[in-house]
């Protein structure tokens with residue numbers, strides 16, 4: 001009797017293990033892809049970014065990228081991947097796969113975007129990040145000025161990204177549309193959305209004012225430091 005109970009326990013354990021192994025999609029959080037929750041109240045970034053802009057940007061624009069992505073990947077090889085894997089796998093594609101890249105990248109870009117801001121006003125970067133900015137841009141003012149210069153190099157929609165050169169120093173890069181450092185095998189520490197939906201209601205055509213205010217008053221540099229691993 002005792003032996004058969006033990007055998008039953010082993011058998012049940014094996015079944016539980018088999019059940020766990022047979023559900024890798026759930027364990028890996030693959031598609032359908034879901035939008036990260038907004039990590040603060042819709043009005044929390046005001047007055048730098050108004051609650052109206054955050055609301056529209058998060059619940060209409062960002063959410064639409066997920067909706068489109070889940071529709072486009074249905075029944076494809078990309079459905080079983082994690083979001084960042086979809087971005088990397090489709091980065092150099094064309095045709096219908098390019099649509100998957102555009103929506104996957106924008107879904108991923110905005111997850112990073114919302115996560116990197118802090119309600120109530122930002123502190124300046126702490127020592128490790130500050131010294132890296134000093135080395136790459138000559139200090140805080142040089143960093144902000146370079147961000148404005150790089151933003152001017154993006155003619156239409158796009159993003160500017162704080163990333164790292166292969167040789168190690170920090171770098172600001174402008175990419176058009178949905179492109180991001182992940183697509184080029186580079187780290188993404190900070191991304192500023194240059195699409196007009198990100199600022200036009202609050203700043204109209206004063207894009208530079210929006211970028212400067214966002215960098216000076218909203219960035220959570222602890223999040224950036226975590227992304228940099230410092």
Ligand code: MN
Nearest residue numbers: 061193195198
């Ligand atoms: Mn956007």
